Amino acid sequence: MPTQTIYTLIKQLFTKKATNPFPVKYAPENMHDAAELIEKGELEINPPVKVPPNLRGKLEYDKESCIGCQLCVKVCPSEALIFKEDRTVRHHINRCTFCGQCVDICPTNSFDFTDEFLMAGPRKLNDDLILNP
Amino acid sequence: MKEKEETTYEVPIGPIHPALKEPFLIKFKLDGEEIVDAEARPGMNHRGIEFMGMHRNPMKVIPLSERICGICSIVHQHMFTTATEHALGIEPTNRARYIRTIMCELERIHSHILWAGVAAHEIGFDTHLHFTWKIREKVMDLLEYIAGNRVNYSMWTFGGVRRDITSDMYPKVFETLKYYEDLYEKLEDIFLDDPSIKMRTQDVGVLTKEDALALCGVGPTVRASGVKKDVRIDQPYAAYGDLDLDYVIPSRYGFENKGDVFSKTLVRLKELLQSIEIIKTCVEQMPEGEMTSEPKKAALFNKLEKRSGEGIGRIEAPRGEAIHYVRLVEGRSDIDCWKIRASTYNNLATYRPMFMGEQIADIPIIAACIDPCIGCMDRAEIIDVDSGEVETYTKEELHELSVKKTERIKNRGIK
Known part of the structure; x- marks a missing residue:
């Protein structure tokens, strides 16, 4: 019976998928081997x-x-910015909420956003998760 | 009365819920399949956000305020910002007003489509859930394109907005609006013309106009009963004063103002069309000018510490009217007082008349039909651990407590 449902289902077979694909097609048995x-x-x-x-x-x-x-330290809502003794700022990405108040308030534009959004790591104190450690 | 007690069963539904994804308890008294009494018991999701906010400076609270709710984050952000602007005596620029209106309406589109999906899921139409959530991605993409974040947009600041909608963004905005206009007929076909959905929604969870007025319900919940209540028209904020709006009630489209789940669906779907129109007008009428009236952030920060005052922010959230109250005190950089009243708090009272006399199978859809957001509105409850008794305060006791609290604040020496 040619109902609306069947029409939609057939149409879905030939349209672009709404979801994003996984990094690999099938889950590898061993992650380390796959990484190599x-x-x-x-x-x-x-x-x-x-x-x-x-x-x-x-x-x-x-x-x-x-x-x-220290203006950025004052406006950071999640206390991800810590003022260091050498008068610079340490930034913990694991605490950051990406509100960008530090980017806006900085008088010398020392902060900026990048396009990088894959920030998962095995430990939260990894070197690549702390700016200016 | 005694006979009734012997024949009724008490059935708790929640905190892990068949209807909602949030922890929330409703206690039902059942006579066979029929509901004879219902009692809503919130209190499982209280996070103390007001208290957290009162220990931070207002700039830090803007990102915190939008985390009250994941779906209406712009709403809470807008209310907190306008309340603080009111307290400080800052006026946002005209361009910022229009950008704020556009963002609020985009969020309404996203929230109403999300609700339609949840409602379809509650009555067993999971294909519709996937369909609506798929088309919702388009407006989420647009919000990400404008604000830079998919949720929790962080767009607002005191005196304006932080991200502009420039003319090179207009094609993408119009493309998204066109997408929803084209799909609207299909949505209406699914939710308003389908006979099996009609059977599940018509004459279910009826809220009469008298009840809606007496219980102070807000938003689409009471507009479906024919109550003309909309903050966008009654007390315009942002750029709504420049727009020609009308109340979305079912009788405007040739339906009866019944107040059942069907009317609520109708009101929400028609609001989609209204939102699309509002965004189109706003983009066309957008005035030139600065994004914020306080471009020097460091100076604004000093101002926040030195001024005192109190302010109120009101908004018509996708779920109904909501209010923030903010008080600032000179010489103290933190907020002195912050009070939130989200729309679900009002609408919870409408549960009882809606549940009365309904069947068990209709509990999920009636619970979901007010579009509840427990995270927004949750309150703490005082329980005596030894006896397990829950304390309830009468109006007089609450008044006495508030007088005592005022005295305590006075004695603390804050002027």
């Missing part, structure tokens, strides 16, 4: 999704231009 294969270039992974132009991704921090005014 990726490094050698023998296993191709699906690239991450496209990001919009002004995404609030991982922050970048320019230590040289920082003047140590």
